[in-house]
Amino acid sequence: xxxxxxxxxxxxxxxxxxxxxxxxxxxxxxxxxxxxxxxxxxxxxxxxxxxxxxxxxxxxxxxxxxxxxxxxxxxxxxxxxxxxxxxxxxxxxxxxxxxxxxxxxxxxxxxxxxxxxxxxxxxxxxxxxxxxxxxxxxxxxxxxxxxxxxxxxxxxxxxxxxxxxxxxxxxxxxxxxxxxxxxxxxxxxxxxxxxxxxxxxxxxxxxxxxxxxxxxxxxxxxxxxxxxxxxxxxxxxxxxxxxxxxxxx
Amino acid sequence: xxxxxxxxxxxxxxxxxxxxxxxxxxxxxxxxxxxxxxxxxxxxxxxxxxxxxxxxxxxxxxxxxxxxxxxxxxxxxxxxxxxxxxxxxxxxxxxxxxxxxxxxxxxxxxxxxxxxxxxxxxxxxxxxxxxxxxxxxxxxxxxxxxxxxxxxxxxxxxxxxxxxxxxxxxxxxxxxxxxxxxxxxxxxxxxxxxxxxxxxxxxxxxxxxxxxxxxxxxxxxxxxxxxxxxxxxxxxxxxxxxxxxxxxxxxxxxxxxxxxxxxxxxxxxxxxxxxxxxxxxxxxxxxxxxxxxxxxxxxxxxxxxxxxxxxxxxxxxxxxxxxxxxxxxxxxxxxxxxxxxxxxxxxxxxxxxxxxxxxxxxxxxxxxxxxxxxxxxxxxxxxxxxxxxxxxxxxxxxxxxxxxxxxxxxxxxxxxxxxxxxxxxxxxx
Numbered sequence: 001x002x003x004x005x006x007x008x009x010x011x012x013x014x015x016x017x018x019x020x021x022x023x024x025x026x027x028x029x030x031x032x033x034x035x036x037x038x039x040x041x042x043x044x045x046x047x048x049x050x051x052x053x054x055x056x057x058x059x060x061x062x063x064x065x066x067x068x069x070x071x072x073x074x075x076x077x078x079x080x081x082x083x084x085x086x087x088x089x090x091x092x093x094x095x096x097x098x099x100x101x102x103x104x105x106x107x108x109x110x111x112x113x114x115x116x117x118x119x120x121x122x123x124x125x126x127x128x129x130x131x132x133x134x135x136x137x138x139x140x141x142x143x144x145x146x147x148x149x150x151x152x153x154x155x156x157x158x159x160x161x162x163x164x165x166x167x168x169x170x171x172x173x174x175x176x177x178x179x180x181x182x183x184x185x186x187x188x189x190x191x192x193x194x195x196x197x198x199x200x201x202x203x204x205x206x207x208x209x210x211x212x213x214x215x216x217x218x219x220x221x222x223x224x225x226x227x228x229x230x231x232x233x234x235x236x237x238x239x240x241x242x243x244x245x246x247x248x249x
Numbered sequence: 250x251x252x253x254x255x256x257x258x259x260x261x262x263x264x265x266x267x268x269x270x271x272x273x274x275x276x277x278x279x280x281x282x283x284x285x286x287x288x289x290x291x292x293x294x295x296x297x298x299x300x301x302x303x304x305x306x307x308x309x310x311x312x313x314x315x316x317x318x319x320x321x322x323x324x325x326x327x328x329x330x331x332x333x334x335x336x337x338x339x340x341x342x343x344x345x346x347x348x349x350x351x352x353x354x355x356x357x358x359x360x361x362x363x364x365x366x367x368x369x370x371x372x373x374x375x376x377x378x379x380x381x382x383x384x385x386x387x388x389x390x391x392x393x394x395x396x397x398x399x400x401x402x403x404x405x406x407x408x409x410x411x412x413x414x415x416x417x418x419x420x421x422x423x424x425x426x427x428x429x430x431x432x433x434x435x436x437x438x439x440x441x442x443x444x445x446x447x448x449x450x451x452x453x454x455x456x457x458x459x460x461x462x463x464x465x466x467x468x469x470x471x472x473x474x475x476x477x478x479x480x481x482x483x484x485x486x487x488x489x490x491x492x493x494x495x496x497x498x499x500x501x502x503x504x505x506x507x508x509x510x511x512x513x514x515x516x517x518x519x520x521x522x523x524x525x526x527x528x529x530x531x532x533x534x535x536x537x538x539x540x541x542x543x544x545x546x547x548x549x550x551x552x553x554x555x556x557x558x559x560x561x562x563x564x565x566x567x568x569x570x571x572x573x574x575x576x577x578x579x580x581x582x583x584x585x586x587x588x589x590x591x592x593x594x595x596x597x598x599x600x601x602x603x604x605x606x607x608x609x610x611x612x613x614x615x616x617x618x619x620x621x622x623x624x625x626x627x628x629x630x631x632x633x634x635x636x637x638x639x640x641x642x643x644x645x646x647x648x649x650x651x652x653x654x655x656x657x658x659x660x661x662x663x664x665x666x667x668x669x670x671x672x673x674x675x676x677x678x
Contacts, residue, residue: 069592071387075398097361103385105361106368106395110383119362131369134341 005029006091008118009082009108011100012036012043012062015218016155017184018098018120020146023051023058025126025139026094026118031059033085035078035104038067043155046167050154068101075107082111094118094128124184141184148179151186155213164188173206186219193225200231204239211238251382252276252352256359256367257334259284259291262298263415264358264386266407269330271386272355273404277325277332278348282363284336297418302332306414311503312563317576320420322411340366350375356395357386388593390490409491409587413498417620422576423587424495425461427480435459436482436654446604448633448651450478472602475650476585479600479631483588486656492588492596497580498617507559510579521571527557528564582617586631595622600650601632611645 008029010022023032032051036044044062051060063081066073094116097105109117119127124146126139152159156167159177176189188210192200207221221239235241253274258264259281269277287295300306304324307316325332337343340363354371356364371381383395390403413421441451450456453469460467460477467474480494500509510516511523518525532553534542544550567575586598599614601607610630618626629646637652 071385071393072391072398072400075393075395079398095365097365102356102359102361102364103387103393103395106356106364106383106385107398109365109368110396117365131366132373 004092005094005116007031007033007085008094008096009033009035009112009114010096011104011108012040012047013099013215013218014040014213015099015215016047016151017124017146017186017218018096019047020151020154021120021124021126021141021184022096022098022118023055024141024145027055027058029058029094031061033061033063033081035063035065035081035100035108037065037074046156047154050150054150065104071101071103074104078104078107079111082108092116122184123182143181146179146181146184148177148186151179152177157213173203175206186214187222188214188219189222189224191224192227192231195225197228197231200227204231204235207239208235250275250351252278252348253355254278254280254348254352254367255355255357256280256282256363257295257298258358259287259294261416262294262301263407263412265298266301266411266415267388267390268355268357268386269325269332270405270407271357271390271392271403272353272384273328273330274353275329275331277330278352279332279334280340280343280359280367281334281336282340282359283338285338293418297415301411301415302326306420306501308501308503311506314566315503315562315572315575317422317572320410320422322408340370343367343370345371345374350379350381353382353384355384355386355392389591406490409493409496409589412589413496413621416622417498418501419581419620420499420501422497422499423493425477425480425493427482427484427492427494427586427588429481429484431459432481432483432485435478436485438651440651444604446634447602448649450474470602472585472600475600475602475631475633478650479586479598479653480588482653483586483596483598486588488590488592488656489596490589490591492586494586496584496587496597496617497577498582498620499576499579500581504555504559505581506579507562508555509581510575511554511558513578516575516578521567521575522565523558523561527554528561529553529557582613582620584614584617593625595626596629597626598629598631601630601634602650603632603634606630606632606635606647615645 005026006029008022008026010019010032012019012034019034034047041064048060048062051058065077093112093114095105095108095112095114096118097109098120115132116128116130119129121127124141126141128137128139129135148159158165158167162174164173164175164177173190176191178187179185180187188207190203190207192203195203204223204227207223210219211221216238223235223239223241226243227241232241251274253269253272253276255265255268255277257279265279281295302325304327305321307320335343354367368383375381384392385395386392386403390406391400392403393400407415409423410421413419435456438456439451441449443449449469453467457465457467457474460474460481476494480492483489483492500506531541533544533549536542584597585600586596588596590596595618597614597618599610601610611628614628614630618628627646629648631648631650631653633650635647635649637649638647
């Protein structure tokens with residue numbers, strides 16, 4: 001079922017999948033206003049390129065708001081921008097609340113006067129909820145709506161089946177990357193068996209960089225194989241570490 | 250009088266407690282959404298939170314005479330704050346009329362979905378023009394109104410000891426607080442290069458007097474002075490809310506506490522009066538000379554020793570200095586310097602005043618960071634040997650102590666773009 005809105009408000013966050021799912025699930029919307037902070041500025045050109053090429057008839061507006069460190073100014077900016085955008089119009093507006101901070105989400109919700117909010121649940125299920133009458137519509141994105149290459153491309157990454165490389169050419173590492181269309185989960189698995197200590201540390205460092213790039217909760221991150229103590233110390237909470245077959249506990 | 254309405258975060262009660270402190274309203278209503286379906290871990294988090302409100306996290310079996318009164322904090326009752334919990338299955342079950350419209354809602358704690366749902370329900374109940382204030386306490390302690398964008402200072406925030414308890418369920422003690430005033434006086438201290446491969450401060454007698462207001466004379470050959478120096482100088486950084494010399498983290502049960510203290514090699518049993526033969530009967534027999542028979546299984550010996558030692562401490566009244574001495578050894582994790590930044594990040598520092606550098610020094614700092622603040626900590630070794638390094642080595646930042654005069658190497662740490670330099674993400678090293 002296509003959900004038609006005049007406009008949808010959302011935030012650009014680390015994890016690409018919520019925003020991509022929103023755009024695909026609400027592709028009948030006339031326009032999207034996507035707010036971003038200076039911290040996410042580098043992602044915007046890739047997202048813009050991707051959305052505009054995939055949905056040429058839809059209007060995408062990216063608007064910068066103040067930094068994460070200035071939440072009060074963010075609220076004021078959202079209030080001003082939203083008032084300017086919807087002045088004198090009775091628009092069917094929805095707010096996407098699964099990306100951005102609580103301050104941003106609540107501020108968007110309040111100032112937009114929207115009656116519908118959209119959130120993302122597991123398994124690429126969008127919940128479209130009208131709190132006034134308690135009505136909820138669930139949109140399950142079918143297989144093929146998003147592909148691995150599309151998700152990576154929307155963030156400026158390319159995967160050739162062996163190496164993951166950023167378009168700026170600096171970051172590259174051999175890694176297994178997969179995407180489950182049924183669960184909507186992105187997975188990065190790095191095999192460190194047979195790597196020396198310094199390569200292990202580099203591999204862990206690369207995986208930590210991916211958690212920054214795709215969000216702590218935005219993907220599954222796994223390192224397979226034994227790690228030196230120094231490399232283990234580098235691991236952050238988002239990365240699962242599993243020992244290889246035949247390796248000692 | 251305004252009342253506070255907030256939601257309990259069963260995954261980490263810290264934000265709930267932080268909202269209560271920052272708002273400082275005398276009547277607090279906490280929604281326990283979905284409490285009937287809490288996991289055991291979430292139930293434990295609620296228990297931790299309830300203990301936090303009581304002002305003392307002393308376990309029931311922990312003897313009163315072994316507890317340090319300074320481990321406690323002011324209870325909410327003593328602060329004039331009363332709490333009412335509302336256990337509900339969903340937000341729609343909450344009858345907002347019960348508490349009236351004269352409320353401040355703080356959304357720091359709780360998911361975004363629940364927050365939007367609560368805001369909507371309150372608006373539907375009382376109308377959008379009601380006097381309800383919708384606010385979010387920020388990690389910096391400031392409070393932001395999500396409707397008007399007004400910002401105000403918080404009333405108070407959580408101490409480091411409270412944060413460690415709420416997040417990790419461990420007791421914590423800090424040493425002396427870093428002083429910004431002292432830090433300003435000492436941060437540009439003159440240097441001496443008299444000892445090869447080790448940068449020393451000059452005029453050490455004068456520095457010693459500034460570092461501690463107690464009558465402590467520091468030995469500048471060793472590193473203790475550097476711990477105090479670092480805590481004071483870090484206090485001058487613009488983004489630091491508080492810095493402390495030393496953080497000790499203790500296990501949360503009486504048995505583990507005794508085991509942690511008594512397993513330290515440096516602890517003198519004689520000083521605390523614990524006899525070598527123990528105080529309870531040896532259960533594994535004696536030889537013809539009356540000597541104890543050895544136990545083959547180490548586990549059995551450890552079990553007996555721990556029981557014997559807990560019996561001893563449970564029945565022995567230590568002098569105040571003996572008690573302080575024991576607590577000095579009972580930690581399971583420690584760092585030399587700790588600080589909290591305005592954006593909620595922690596800095597953990599290990600101080601090493603040495604002519605060499607050893608990568609293994611980072612282990613305990615990293616271990617403690619992963620226990621207390623795994624996603625938001627910056628670890629550093631503050632040392633006298635190597636130059637300050639821009640890129641991390643093994644997950645740790647290496648700072649030369651005279652460079653502490655520049656906030657994190659000229660970095661405004663509350664700017665996440667700059668903080669990222671200190672995260673393990675630099676791939677070009």
